[in-house]
Amino acid sequence: MAQQIFHDSEQDLAHRARWFTGRVVIYGILVFWTIVCLFPIYWTFTTSFKLAPDVMQGNMIPFVDYTPQWRGWKSLGLSPDTIGTESTVRAEFLKRFMNSAVTALCSSALAVILGSMAAYGLSRFRYRFGFMRNPDISFFFLSQLILPPVVLALPFLVLYKELALLDTRIGLILLYTLTVLPIVIWIMQDQFRSIPVELEEAALVDGLSIWGAFLTIILPIALPGMVAAFILSLVLTWNEYFFAALLTGADAKTLPVMVASQTGSQGINWWSMAALSASAIIPLIVIGIVLERYIIKGMASGAVK
Amino acid sequence: MAEEGDLLHVVTDDEITPRRAALGRLLVWGSAGIVAISFLVVWMAKQGTLGIEAENWRPVLYAYLFFGICLGLAQVVQRGEQGKRTLFVLPAVLFVIAMVIFPLIFALGIAFSDWNLSSPDGRKFNGWDNIRQMWGDPFYWNALKNMVYYTLAILVEYAIAFGLALILASEIRARKFFRVAFLMPLMLSPVAVSWMVGKSMMEIRFGPLARLARELGWDNPSFFGSPEVARFMIMAMDAWTFIPFMMIMLLAGLQAIPRELNEAAEVDGAGKWRSFWEVTFPLMLPVSITAILIRIIFKLKLADIIINVTAGGPGGATDSVTSFIFREYRDRSNVGYGTLLAIVYLVLIVIAITVFMKAVDRWMNPRY
Numbered sequence: 001m002a003q004q005i006f007h008d009s010e011q012d013l014a015h016r017a018r019w020f021t022g023r024v025v026i027y028g029i030l031v032f033w034t035i036v037c038l039f040p041i042y043w044t045f046t047t048s049f050k051l052a053p054d055v056m057q058g059n060m061i062p063f064v065d066y067t068p069q070w071r072g073w074k075s076l077g078l079s080p081d082t083i084g085t086e087s088t089v090r091a092e093f094l095k096r097f098m099n100s101a102v103t104a105l106c107s108s109a110l111a112v113i114l115g116s117m118a119a120y121g122l123s124r125f126r127y128r129f130g131f132m133r134n135p136d137i138s139f140f141f142l143s144q145l146i147l148p149p150v151v152l153a154l155p156f157l158v159l160y161k162e163l164a165l166l167d168t169r170i171g172l173i174l175l176y177t178l179t180v181l182p183i184v185i186w187i188m189q190d191q192f193r194s195i196p197v198e199l200e201e202a203a204l205v206d207g208l209s210i211w212g213a214f215l216t217i218i219l220p221i222a223l224p225g226m227v228a229a230f231i232l233s234l235v236l237t238w239n240e241y242f243f244a245a246l247l248t249g250a251d252a253k254t255l256p257v258m259v260a261s262q263t264g265s266q267g268i269n270w271w272s273m274a275a276l277s278a279s280a281i282i283p284l285i286v287i288g289i290v291l292e293r294y295i296i297k298g299m300a301s302g303a304v305k
Numbered sequence: 306m307a308e309e310g311d312l313l314h315v316v317t318d319d320e321i322t323p324r325r326a327a328l329g330r331l332l333v334w335g336s337a338g339i340v341a342i343s344f345l346v347v348w349m350a351k352q353g354t355l356g357i358e359a360e361n362w363r364p365v366l367y368a369y370l371f372f373g374i375c376l377g378l379a380q381v382v383q384r385g386e387q388g389k390r391t392l393f394v395l396p397a398v399l400f401v402i403a404m405v406i407f408p409l410i411f412a413l414g415i416a417f418s419d420w421n422l423s424s425p426d427g428r429k430f431n432g433w434d435n436i437r438q439m440w441g442d443p444f445y446w447n448a449l450k451n452m453v454y455y456t457l458a459i460l461v462e463y464a465i466a467f468g469l470a471l472i473l474a475s476e477i478r479a480r481k482f483f484r485v486a487f488l489m490p491l492m493l494s495p496v497a498v499s500w501m502v503g504k505s506m507m508e509i510r511f512g513p514l515a516r517l518a519r520e521l522g523w524d525n526p527s528f529f530g531s532p533e534v535a536r537f538m539i540m541a542m543d544a545w546t547f548i549p550f551m552m553i554m555l556l557a558g559l560q561a562i563p564r565e566l567n568e569a570a571e572v573d574g575a576g577k578w579r580s581f582w583e584v585t586f587p588l589m590l591p592v593s594i595t596a597i598l599i600r601i602i603f604k605l606k607l608a609d610i611i612i613n614v615t616a617g618g619p620g621g622a623t624d625s626v627t628s629f630i631f632r633e634y635r636d637r638s639n640v641g642y643g644t645l646l647a648i649v650y651l652v653l654i655v656i657a658i659t660v661f662m663k664a665v666d667r668w669m670n671p672r673y
Binding site: 002026027029030033034036037038039040041043044047055056057058060063077113114115117118120121122124125127129138139141144145147148149150151152153154155156157158159161163164170174175177178181185197200201209211235238239242243245246255256257259260262268272273274277280281284285287288289292295299300 | 313360361362363366370386389390391392393394396397398400401404405407410411412413415422426469472475477481484485486487488489490491492494495496497498500502503504505506510511512514516545548549550553554556557564580598599604605608609612613626627630634640643644647648650651654655
């Protein structure tokens with residue numbers, strides 16, 4: 001006789017149902033937002049494999065709605081059948097890609113070096129430059145954040161022209177370093193504050209100089225913070241458009257400027273546009289997936305005190 | 306806060322002889338002199354009084370670099386161990402002075418002049434003309450008004466970001482996947498986004514968003530036709546890229562709240578809703594304000610998307626100050642007027658942010 005003796009009371013069952021609907025709503029929101037976040041990326045990649053009719057009909061799913069073609073990538077000289085041959089378009093693309101890579105990497109590295117040193121000094125020693133004390137110097141650096149780029153853009157245009165730095169990578173690197181320096185200093189100050197001073201005291205007692213202690217003891221400990229600052233700077237500088245559009249021309253033009261100037265005489269070639277956009281965002285997507293931990297750490301460091 | 310003395314205190318036994326001190330002073334003043342001389346030489350060469358041709362101002366740049374190095378050396382020579390500490394901050398300070406302070410002073414100079422880069426006349430000082438022109442420029446005021454709208458949109462972004470952060474902080478499966486997915490928009494280049502989303506996905510004939518809008522009953526979707534809709538679309542795209550940023554900051558804040566507090570509230574009989582408003586939200590206020598402040602700062606730089614998608618249209622309805630100045634320069638290549646507009650913008654920002662921070666400070670630490 002298999003009759004159930006104990007039953008869940010009506011109340012408990014209601015609770016269960018409510019819990020269940022709660023879950024459905026939560027996962028519904030999560031899935032919806034994931035689609036919102038990822039669909040544009042999906043659209044970019046699939047469009048780069050479309051032909052004109054596919055674009056016009058708004059076909060969405062590859063292999064079902066349409067057969068993927070290498071058309072878009074061919075126009076960049078990056079499809080399988082053109083990759084071995086000479087291609088002026090690819091040379092142009094690679095030049096822009098290298099410009100972006102070099103400026104982003106160099107300026108982030110420079111900002112991390114300058115910023116870490118300054119942040120370390122500010123977190124350990126008391127300075128006096130004239131009337132400026134430590135909090136003032138700190139504020140002096142961080143206040144650069146509110147400076148909108150447009151204020152500096154036109155003066156720099158003139159200054160760079162006079163200094164023959166217009167349309168050079170060096171010029172861009174210097175400016176980009178400036179734009180990310182406050183963020184780096186912010187992250188690194190937070191990082192150094194969390195490292196106990198006793199570590200250096202021990203190192204100094206053991207006979208290291210201050211710079212020796214900084215380079216051999218503190219930097220390795222602060223490395224995660226530096227990586228976070230570096231990645232965040234990389235994201236910002238790789239995507240920068242405004243300065244690059246104003247200050248570069250034939251030589252130092254970066255990838256975002258190239259993307260923005262893709263309008264042909266017969267409208268836009270969506271497939272090549274998509275291929276170009278895709279190759280501009282691939283590096284950062286890879287970084288985002290692989291180094292997500294550090295990006296989150298970098299952004300969170302200011303939040304929790 | 307304002308404690309005296311170094312956090313890392315070390316007793317040093319530097320004996321600075323008078324000769325060492327003198328050498329240090331010589332280094333500083335000598336290299337400063339070189340900067341001044343190089344400046345003078347190039348200036349005179351530009352004027353044509355020296356008979357030599359000066360191609361550009363590069364020598365002054367090199368002289369400044371040299372001055373920086375000498376200043377650093379002099380610190381060590383003059384002040385020994387103390388000087389070595391200054392070396393930590395000095396490079397960054399010199400860099401920022403060269404890249405911000407000097408250009409800002411220079412900007413003040415060109416703001417009051419009529420300087421068309423493409424005309425051979427060069428710079429002409431024109432006093433208050435630029436300000437008078439600005440006063441009567443409806444497009445500039447319109448751009449400023451738009452910036453207010455764009456900034457107000459941050460409140461909506463904040464609400465969405467907070468909601469997402471709450472969900473991510475609760476017990477869900479595949480949290481890491483969702484976190485990476487939600488982070489993605491931040492990584493993408495705004496230019497690529499504005500082309501692929503703004504121009505391709507919102508293309509009236511075949512864009513998937515336009516088709517979706519038609520399915521939902523909007524017969525003739527035009528995303529950038531009317532001023533209100535266009536402005537909303539720009540806001541939405543900008544929000545799309547920056548919501549992850551606020552979300553991550555808020556998530557970090559949420560995870561730093563001790564679990565016991567919410568448990569205690571639950572034991573005391575507070576429901577989910579109440580414990581959110583009376584425990585979580587007040588604790589999140591400092592983080593929220595930091596996140597909103599940083600977001601405002603980034604929002605004030607908004608330009609890439611507008612320049613690429615609408616170029617300010619229709620009729621300047623979507624212009625931000627930055628994109629307006631960008632076009633102003635592109636169309637007329639007048640550096641002077643653009644710089645004046647930018648400087649006025651900077652002054653307004655500084656005032657607004659100071660007021661905002663003071664107000665927040667008052668509100669968070671009330672003085673009775």
